[in-house]
Amino acid sequence: MTKDVIALTPKMPDINTLLAGLFAGGPDLGIDSLAEGAVVQLCAPNGRPLVSVEAPLLIQVPGEAQRLLGAEVASPDGPFWWTEARASTAVEEGERLAGSFAGRLAAVLGGTVWPPDVAHTDVVPLTPETATAAAAPSATAPAVDVLTDKAAVVIQDRPVVAMTNWLADALRTAADSDRALQIVTPPHTSLTLPTRNAVQGQPNRWVVQDPDCGYYDGLSGVQLHWHENHFTPVKSTDGNPRIAEVFKPDPEPESVSNAPGERQLLLSLHTTHAADEDLLLGGALEAAWQALTGTPPAGWSTAEPIALPWSRRQLTELARTRAQKNTPTWLTAIGSPDHPAIATTHITHTSAGIEEHITLTLGYAPAEAPPLDAIAPLAKILATDHGLASMLTSLRTARRDLTVPPRFEAPPIPLSFTLGADAVNDIGLPHAQHPPRGLRADRLGPTARPALHYVLGDGTDPNSWTTLQQLTQHLKQA
Known part of the structure; x- marks a missing residue:
């Protein structure tokens, strides 16, 4: 599983500021790069990626932070820089390292961090278990949390899942290897229309993890379970897919004609x-x-x-x-x-x-x-x-x-x-x-x-x- 942390700053993070952020884990960690330098990774001594940082993006369109991160998000006035990090939670220190990286950027450049409760500027030392663990598995797209022979699984806990460069990279990785892209989210998450368009066709899938009914497809409502290395529909005794109760429409839905809504x-x-x-x-x-x-x-x-x-x-x-x-x-x-x-x-x-x-x-x-x-x-x-x-x-x-x-x-x-x-x-x-x-x-x-x-x-x-x-x-x- 991974955790996303985003720094929103009025000034561009220059190389010195990025290096200060990347030293959130102290001098013993290594630095690697992917995608011709577009992604920088903070790695444990064994090479396992702990935090992946995408190149800062200048946002010149009003309202984007609020559209994708929530109306309450405070972004800098005017154009601002969006620097996104994905932390691996396969190791204990991943999320705290990402929070320290983003917190250091905001402390030096001003601005805010999303989510705000993870930002700090402390050095995060590795535990002995992480520092001496076995070598990392083969590298894959930074956005992919679980890679099997059938699926590239991306786990997201954001208010809105957008078609980011991270996710587009995961989609390409899945398509190039004949795998399904399966995005797993909690039930409070929604998709942007570009993301829906990307996952609504087979074999891709939006997997919603609901505490009351388990997993289901967020677009069709079909109940799902993890079977043979991917999420697949749960069949009833007659062989047809089951529909999750939480997904089903109300017996008397509002219509456009008699009760106008959104x-x-x-x-x-x-x-x-x-x-x-x-x-x-x-x-x-x-x-x-x-x-x-x-x-x-x-x-x-x-x-x-x-x-x-x-x-x-x-x-x-x-x-x-x-x-x-x-x-x-x-x-x-x-x-x-x-x-x-x-x-x-x-x-x-x-x-x-x-x-x-x-x-x-x-x-x-x-x-x-x-x-x-x-x-x-x-x-x-x-x-x-x-x-x-x-x-x-x-x-x-x-x-x-x-x-x-x-x-x-x-x-x-x-x-x-x-x-x-x-x-x-x-x-x-x-x-x-x-x-x-x-x-x-x-x-x-x-x-x-x-x-x-x-x-x-x-x-x-x-x-x-x-x-x-x-x-x-x-x-x-x-």
Whole structure:
């Protein structure tokens, strides 16, 4: 098991300050590095890693510390440095060493430590057992706590599990070795949407350890147990998986129509662009953000916390550099704290051109009305100016803060579907503009080569999924 400790400082930890922190265990400990120097490890004399420290990250986006660590966290005003350490609790001194490392950074540079109760500046001597223990096992990703032939297990005790560089590294380690990534958390923990997207597909899994019902899957509710070196479903006598009682929905859940609560508006966009040297990516996402919140995105990054101010030029340069190596680009964008919104974008270079697959989610309080009237005008802008291939818009009852709890959440209900002009042309306008009975196709853009916008419902009727399926089948018939 590991323990995360984070120093939030207004000044960058320079090499001397980092060394002062790393000497929290005295001069007998060793120092190693991983990932081309991006991770520094404080090691026992036998080579066993005790604390792994990631390179400091400059956070230039407001509200990130509060979004990921809790509203009560005090972070420095303006941009600040996020220095994260993971301490191994396989040895007694690990957590205290991490607390001393972070406490020393905060003492020298100012700022705060999360969690605050672990910060101190004492030297932490090793016990004789640790100092003379057997050599450490083979090195693996710093975030991985248990590595078996079937799973890479990461144990997290944080209010929110974000898709950090640590976790992304663990995900790559698992995928490269045909293992499942299994994240184990207590029941009070939630996931960010990027993390949920990463673990919701097989074989990965979110494992919740509940004191009353044992282990269960935080996304499906299936009861789990440790069997044959990984967490796997518990089967009932009839062979079907069991659902944990704590996960099951209330017998009479609130609906969007009769008891409005917190809601989320979801947009799934697919855009295609010619591979032109003057292409500037991110335009569709920025236009959607502007139309639905009145402001552009606040920041972007390839991992959480979100560090960089929003810049279409910078994200395009990153995508172009990775495309030259035949590597797709995955990134996350975030909104300002007063307008909760988060998006993930997957950018690939295909035979069709440069493709962006975007999922944008916006949160609304019970008294806030999602801007449904803005969807059709937005669809026209995207189809006319930003290479829209398709867009599905839906509404769901879920948290305004956009985190994912380990409880049942009702699935989204479709609102509308938009088909870009190229797709309409491929299908054939006469066929595409005559959908199944009860649907109307609204033309968007040029008369000779329009996009089509289909309204599926108002977000309150689950039968809209049937309507969408009928529309999809109709379009495929062409």
